[in-house]
Amino acid sequence: NAGVMQNPRHLVRRRGQEARLRCSPMKGHSHVYWYRQLPEEGLKFMVYLQKENIIDESGMPKERFSAEFPKEGPSILRIQQVVRGDSAAYFCASLAGTSGYNEQFFGPGTRLTVL
Amino acid sequence: ELKVEQNPLFLSMQEGKNYTIYCNYSTTSDRLYWYRQDPGKSLESLFVLLSNGAVKQEGRLMASLDTKARLSTLHITAAVHDLSATYFCAVDSTGNQFYFGTGTSLTVIP
Numbered sequence: 001n002a003g004v005m006q007n008p009r010h011l012v013r014r015r016g017q018e019a020r021l022r023c024s025p026m027k028g029h030s031h032v033y034w035y036r037q038l039p040e041e042g043l044k045f046m047v048y049l050q051k052e053n054i055i056d057e058s059g060m061p062k063e064r065f066s067a068e069f070p071k072e073g074p075s076i077l078r079i080q081q082v083v084r085g086d087s088a089a090y091f092c093a094s095l096a097g098t099s100g101y102n103e104q105f106f107g108p109g110t111r112l113t114v115l
Numbered sequence: 116e117l118k119v120e121q122n123p124l125f126l127s128m129q130e131g132k133n134y135t136i137y138c139n140y141s142t143t144s145d146r147l148y149w150y151r152q153d154p155g156k157s158l159e160s161l162f163v164l165l166s167n168g169a170v171k172q173e174g175r176l177m178a179s180l181d182t183k184a185r186l187s188t189l190h191i192t193a194a195v196h197d198l199s200a201t202y203f204c205a206v207d208s209t210g211n212q213f214y215f216g217t218g219t220s221l222t223v224i225p
Contacts, residue, residue: 033213042203042215043158056212091157102207103148106158 002105004094005074012113019079019086021110025094032075033104034060034067037089049075082114117142119206126131128194129224136219138187138204147187148205149178152218158203162189194223 005024013019025032030051035043045059049069060067064082069075079086089111093104118141128221138147139175150158162171164180164187175198176179176188187204204216 035215042217043205045212045214048212059212064149093158102146102213103163104159104213106150109155 004010004092004105006090006092006107006110008110009108010111010113012115013082014115016081018110019082019114021079021090021092022074023077023092023094023107025092025093026096026105027069029105031094031095032069033093033095034075034077035091035093037091037109043091046077054059061071067090078087079112082112084114087112087114117144117194117206117208117212117214119204119214119216121202121204121219123219124217125220125222127222127224130195131193135155136189136190136191136202136221138186138208138216140185140204140206140214142208143182143186144206144208145180145182147180148207149187149189149197150203150205154201154214161202181208185194191221194221196225198221199223205211 007022032049033101034046037043047060047067048056064080066078089109091106091109093106096103119138122137147164149161151161162178167182169180175192180187199222201220203216203218203219205213207213
């Protein structure tokens with residue numbers, strides 16, 4: 001049973017370019033969270049999605065950032081016109097939610113470097 | 116916004132010693148999670164605590180939850196080098212958002 005998959009694992013972009021990060025949840029999971037982790041810090045919630053629906057995007061910057069989780073295919077976190085401050089590790093987690101609690105399973109992360 | 120604080124932020128301990136990491140949170144919740152993260156790696160789930168007084172143990176780690184005090188502890192017994200990592204607690208209060216603590220970076224030295 002494959003776990004949560006993310007790609008690419010490492011992404012380098014120049015300022016002003018676009019970054020697309022992909023997340024495939026565990027089989028049977030239809031809920032995805034995206035988090036950002038700056039060096040030496042904890043994880044900061046960005047967005048919570050179900051298939052074809054954004055449930056909570058209160059942690060996502062209003063500009064340049066967007067997320068989707070289509071009916072078919074992976075969830076995508078898109079960052080337009082990247083700046084150096086976007087350099088971070090981005091983790092997605094998929095939700096089990098089958099036992100009365102919301103345990104999340106994390107992917108390996110995408111490490112974004114903006115030059 | 117719910118706040119989750121961990122202390123200490125950095126912990127250096129000798130092999131064989133015991134220590135406790137504390138996780139305080141600012142609002143009512145009866146679900147708390149502990150994760151481990153190795154450098155450059157993802158988060159690995161350690162414990163899920165679902166009710167007041169819950170206690171779980173795995174190997175040299177034991178976690179407990181006091182929802183009245185809004186406090187969880189992660190106790191390390193007879194530390195070994197393999198336990199060196201960063202440990203995060205997280206609280207789920209609304210069912211939508213998870214709030215993570217700042218992390219405790221643990222180094223176990225011979």
